[in-house]
Amino acid sequence: MEVFAVPGLPEVEAGDDLASLVDERVRLRSDDVVVVASTVVSKAEGRRASLDDFAAGDRAEAIAARLERVTGESKDPRFAQAVIEESADLLMEAPFLLTRTRFGHTTVNAGIDRSNVPDADLLLLPEDPSASAEALHRDLGVPVVVTDTSGRPFRHGQRGVALGWAGMPASRDWRGERDRDGRELDVTVQSVVDELAAASNLVAGEGAGGTPVTVVRDWAFGDHAGSDELYRDLDGDFVQQALREWQYQDS
Amino acid sequence: MEVFAVPGLPEVEAGDDLASLVDERVRLRSDDVVVVASTVVSKAEGRRASLDDFAAGDRAEAIAARLERVTGESKDPRFAQAVIEESADLLMEAPFLLTRTRFGHTTVNAGIDRSNVPDADLLLLPEDPSASAEALHRDLGVPVVVTDTSGRPFRHGQRGVALGWAGMPASRDWRGERDRDGRELDVTVQSVVDELAAASNLVAGEGAGGTPVTVVRDWAFGDHAGSDELYRDLDGDFVQQALREWQYQDS
Numbered sequence: 372m373e374v375f376a377v378p379g380l381p382e383v384e385a386g387d388d389l390a391s392l393v394d395e396r397v398r399l400r401s402d403d404v405v406v407v408a409s410t411v412v413s414k415a416e417g418r419r420a421s422l423d424d425f426a427a428g429d430r431a432e433a434i435a436a437r438l439e440r441v442t443g444e445s446k447d448p449r450f451a452q453a454v455i456e457e458s459a460d461l462l463m464e465a466p467f468l469l470t471r472t473r474f475g476h477t478t479v480n481a482g483i484d485r486s487n488v489p490d491a492d493l494l495l496l497p498e499d500p501s502a503s504a505e506a507l508h509r510d511l512g513v514p515v516v517v518t519d520t521s522g523r524p525f526r527h528g529q530r531g532v533a534l535g536w537a538g539m540p541a542s543r544d545w546r547g548e549r550d551r552d553g554r555e556l557d558v559t560v561q562s563v564v565d566e567l568a569a570a571s572n573l574v575a576g577e578g579a580g581g582t583p584v585t586v587v588r589d590w591a592f593g594d595h596a597g598s599d600e601l602y603r604d605l606d607g608d609f610v611q612q613a614l615r616e617w618q619y620q621d622s
Numbered sequence: 623m624e625v626f627a628v629p630g631l632p633e634v635e636a637g638d639d640l641a642s643l644v645d646e647r648v649r650l651r652s653d654d655v656v657v658v659a660s661t662v663v664s665k666a667e668g669r670r671a672s673l674d675d676f677a678a679g680d681r682a683e684a685i686a687a688r689l690e691r692v693t694g695e696s697k698d699p700r701f702a703q704a705v706i707e708e709s710a711d712l713l714m715e716a717p718f719l720l721t722r723t724r725f726g727h728t729t730v731n732a733g734i735d736r737s738n739v740p741d742a743d744l745l746l747l748p749e750d751p752s753a754s755a756e757a758l759h760r761d762l763g764v765p766v767v768v769t770d771t772s773g774r775p776f777r778h779g780q781r782g783v784a785l786g787w788a789g790m791p792a793s794r795d796w797r798g799e800r801d802r803d804g805r806e807l808d809v810t811v812q813s814v815v816d817e818l819a820a821a822s823n824l825v826a827g828e829g830a831g832g833t834p835v836t837v838v839r840d841w842a843f844g845d846h847a848g849s850d851e852l853y854r855d856l857d858g859d860f861v862q863q864a865l866r867e868w869q870y871q872d873s
């Protein structure tokens with residue numbers, strides 16, 4: 372398996388045709404996977420926004436005031452409003468805003484970015500990353516994964532994860548397959564789109580590299596069943612339920 | 623960046639010298655990273671165990687009985703005892719056993735495997751995966767990451783994660799670095815060992831492939847500060863705190 376960055380991509384602007392930008396710079400093979408940082412998908416889809424676009428309601432005012440008290444840092448109620456509008460559910464309000472986006476991804480601040488965004492205060496995640504991936508997949512003819520860099524419970528730091536995908540299943544479903552000793556496998560569903568996102572992130576980086584798109588070559592999904600379930604909803608996720616019921620004790 | 627499996631590794635037995643097994647099969651370059659599935663580290667370190675090794679105490683009996691009631695599946699109290707003994711903390715007892723291992727990793731059932739283990743009921747995780755990585759690093763002369771496949775909140779399925787590492791930092795610390803527009807970065811700590819584990823898992827697979835060791839070639843940590851913090855402890859992790867306080871409602 373090889374992972375390389377598409378070279379020479381320009382600053383992406385609203386309305387840009389990402390597929391063409393990629394297609395002009397790399398000769399794809401039919402078994403490649405193209406992995407795209409959501410940053411540039413958002414830019415192309417016009418998801419830049421300004422804090423002024425968000426009129427803070429009562430809930431946003433209350434959340435920002437509480438976060439300011441708890442963290443000792445100044446918090447803009449308009450930012451809280453943007454997060455609320457991008458979210459289907461708020462799982463925690465303090466000591467940070469943990470939300471589930473409308474498309475199902477659970478992350479801090481609804482994944483709204485403030486870096487790598489010129490001339491705008493905010494960059495919102497794509498509205499429907501799998502639809503974005505589908506459009507790129509149609510134009511490029513190979514599987515596409517749209518990613519973000521995101522934190523997680525239990526472990527410090529952040530890593531690349533998949534937000535959307537098209538042209539391949541999200542996971543290898545190993546159920547029914549056997550291990551080296553003929554026993555049924557413990558691991559049943561391997562989230563390969565997340566693993567592709569992580570692999571790509573090693574090459575794309577987080578900084579000024581200018582490498583938002585990578586190609587994964589000579590990797591095969593293989594002869595496995597597939598599954599397209601990626602996001603757990605509240606009902607099926609005890610961790611989300613616990614977080615929703617838990618209250619941070621402001622000191 | 624290239625990721626390939628070390629070919630032709632045998633079934634690993636207690637006492638095997640993993641570094642030699644790798645060294646005989648691949649000519650490593652000085653800037654390679656070697657990624658090793660914990661399964662074979664555990665086997666080499668004699669971490670196979672039998673259910674009979676564990677005498678269930680009262681807590682294990684109670685947990686197994688409750689899990690049996692809640693899941694409708696039969697649960698062995700000796701398995702619960704093994705999980706308890708491998709754990710520093712139990713975060714959830716039902717509807718599944720979520721624990722933090724002695725070395726800091728939070729996962730279901732303390733990461734105890736039942737597949738890919740001949741002639742034994744159980745395979746425990748390495749006692750100290752970073753020490754295991756350190757020993758391999760000393761012998762192989764390149765950075766080493768020891769991995770497992772593990773589930774996570776919010777998302778279905780499992781993916782490769784790092785359990786231990788040596789010869790390189792766990793994370794790229796981007797703090798103080800700038801984005802394309804000269805602004806400070808949102809993403810501060812990129813957990814590259816987890817991303818290497820995920821990339822490797824795409825190639826190693828979960829089944830009968832016989833490919834527990836991969837080599838990551840032509841990838842560079844780069845000119846960044848490093849951090850070795852990977853596991854959050856209870857104090858610094860609100861999700862762990864919430865889970866510890868939460869009670870599953872047995873129906």
Ligand SMILES: Nc1nc2c(ncn2[C@@H]2O[C@H](COP(=O)(O)OP(=O)(O)O)[C@@H](O)[C@H]2O)c(=O)[nH]1
Nearest residue numbers: 380382383408409410520578579580581582583
């Ligand atoms: N060429 C180019 N690179 C960009 C652009 N925006 C971000 N990048 C690069 O894309 C990579 C990922 O950026 P990041 O902000 O981490 O994206 P995210 O993970 O999707 O939030 C980095 O190498 C950035 O320098 C852009 O408009 N054009």
Ligand SMILES: Nc1nc2c(ncn2[C@@H]2O[C@H](COP(=O)(O)OP(=O)(O)O)[C@@H](O)[C@H]2O)c(=O)[nH]1
Nearest residue numbers: 631633634659660661771829830831832833834
């Ligand atoms: N050659 C060899 N391969 C093994 C052995 N044990 C497991 N594997 C392979 O190692 C890979 C990872 O196995 P898995 O059980 O998922 O390991 P884990 O992720 O560390 O729990 C698969 O390709 C297995 O077939 C072994 O003793 N020898």
Ligand SMILES: [Mn+2]
Nearest residue numbers: 482484519520
């Ligand atoms: Mn982002």
Ligand SMILES: [Mn+2]
Nearest residue numbers: 519520576577
């Ligand atoms: Mn990123």
Ligand SMILES: [Mn+2]
Nearest residue numbers: 661735770771
């Ligand atoms: Mn395992």
Ligand SMILES: [Mn+2]
Nearest residue numbers: 770771827828
């Ligand atoms: Mn595995």
